[in-house]
Amino acid sequence: MYVENASAPARKSVTVPGLHAMKAEGRKIVMLTAYDASFASQVEQAGVDIALVGDSLGMVVQGHRSTLPVTLDQMVYHTAAVARGLSATLLVTDMPFMADRDVSHALEAGARLVGEGGAAMVKIEGAAPHILESIHALTERAIPVCAHLGLTPQSVHKFGGFKIQGRAQDAADRVVSEALAVQQAGADLLVLEGVPTVLGERVTKALHIPVIGIGAGPHCDGQVLVIYDMLGITPGKRPKFSKDFLAGRHSVAEAIQAYVADVRSGAFPAAEHGFN
Numbered sequence: 001m002y003v004e005n006a007s008a009p010a011r012k013s014v015t016v017p018g019l020h021a022m023k024a025e026g027r028k029i030v031m032l033t034a035y036d037a038s039f040a041s042q043v044e045q046a047g048v049d050i051a052l053v054g055d056s057l058g059m060v061v062q063g064h065r066s067t068l069p070v071t072l073d074q075m076v077y078h079t080a081a082v083a084r085g086l087s088a089t090l091l092v093t094d095m096p097f098m099a100d101r102d103v104s105h106a107l108e109a110g111a112r113l114v115g116e117g118g119a120a121m122v123k124i125e126g127a128a129p130h131i132l133e134s135i136h137a138l139t140e141r142a143i144p145v146c147a148h149l150g151l152t153p154q155s156v157h158k159f160g161g162f163k164i165q166g167r168a169q170d171a172a173d174r175v176v177s178e179a180l181a182v183q184q185a186g187a188d189l190l191v192l193e194g195v196p197t198v199l200g201e202r203v204t205k206a207l208h209i210p211v212i213g214i215g216a217g218p219h220c221d222g223q224v225l226v227i228y229d230m231l232g233i234t235p236g237k238r239p240k241f242s243k244d245f246l247a248g249r250h251s252v253a254e255a256i257q258a259y260v261a262d263v264r265s266g267a268f269p270a271a272e273h274g275f276n
């Protein structure tokens with residue numbers, strides 16, 4: 001049974017305005033996925049700023065080869081479980097594949113993830129016209145949005161695999177334009193995934209909203225990883241940008257604390273976790 005830790009020291013709640021202040025003050029933001037209440041509690045205790053219920057759960061929890069089979073019902077279910085394990089950590093949930101196929105579906109999905117699930121913010125992949133409209137519509141209804149650009153896993157079939165994005169000059173310029181567009185549409189946060197380190201730096205400097213990188217180099221305002229990757233338990237090949245923080249340590253708690261400390265200090269990600 002899951003038991004809440006009533007004796008834990010109180011921590012100030014992480015908020016959307018608080019994240020903006022962190023960027024302004026140059027304090028690194030730490031984000032990590034969680035899919036259930038027990039891991040959420042570990043994430044909370046380690047002082048992670050943002051817990052992400054990622055649609056990566058389709059791969060690491062359900063065993064699919066992509067994130068595409070994940071349903072909105074499943075995301076609501078996992079979000080509600082994670083919410084019960086958190087108190088001060090900001091909770092963000094991914095819009096699953098096609099839940100954001102048009103503005104009205106995106107609004108309905110956002111309402112469920114926040115209303116039933118307890119998320120504080122929803123994350124949406126891409127910058128297509130209907131996505132920009134959805135970011136604006138959600139934000140207008142007081143649902144903050146985290147955009148997600150670069151290697152957007154829901155586009156795996158369009159990319160022909162989980163391939164690094166923005167390597168050519170015109171592709172890099174396109175990512176910068178998309179980043180400015182999602183910020184203009186009202187996004188309060190951006191996850192930038194699988195792009196060269198120089199592009200991670202360029203996007204981070206171009207935006208006033210915080211940029212959280214995963215395989216986007218050390219210059220982003222924060223970092224995110226899939227929790228099973230940083231615990232070294234993902235079966236098969238892990239992405240090059242991840243790191244096993246449990247190796248040489250004695251507990252999940254210690255591993256997450258080390259990840260938090262290394263992101264805050266700038267020790268993670270190192271050059272070997274980035275792309276040129």
Ligand SMILES: Nc1nc(=O)c2c([nH]1)NC[C@@H]1CN(c3ccc(C(=O)N[C@@H](CCC(=O)O)C(=O)O)cc3)CN21
Nearest residue numbers: 056059060067153162163164226229234238239240241
């Ligand atoms: N366990 C896990 N970790 C993740 O980071 C993750 C998921 N699952 N599922 C959803 C997406 C898919 N992601 C992935 C998966 C694989 C690579 C990968 O193997 N990339 C190659 C780079 C290939 C290139 O150079 O273009 C690598 O070597 O890391 C990258 C992102 C990121 N997300």
Ligand SMILES: CC(C)C(=O)C(=O)O
Nearest residue numbers: 033054055056191224
């Ligand atoms: C890898 C992160 C950014 C994500 O979108 C997920 O876990 O689904």
Ligand SMILES: [Mg+2]
Nearest residue numbers: 054055056094
């Ligand atoms: Mg995702």
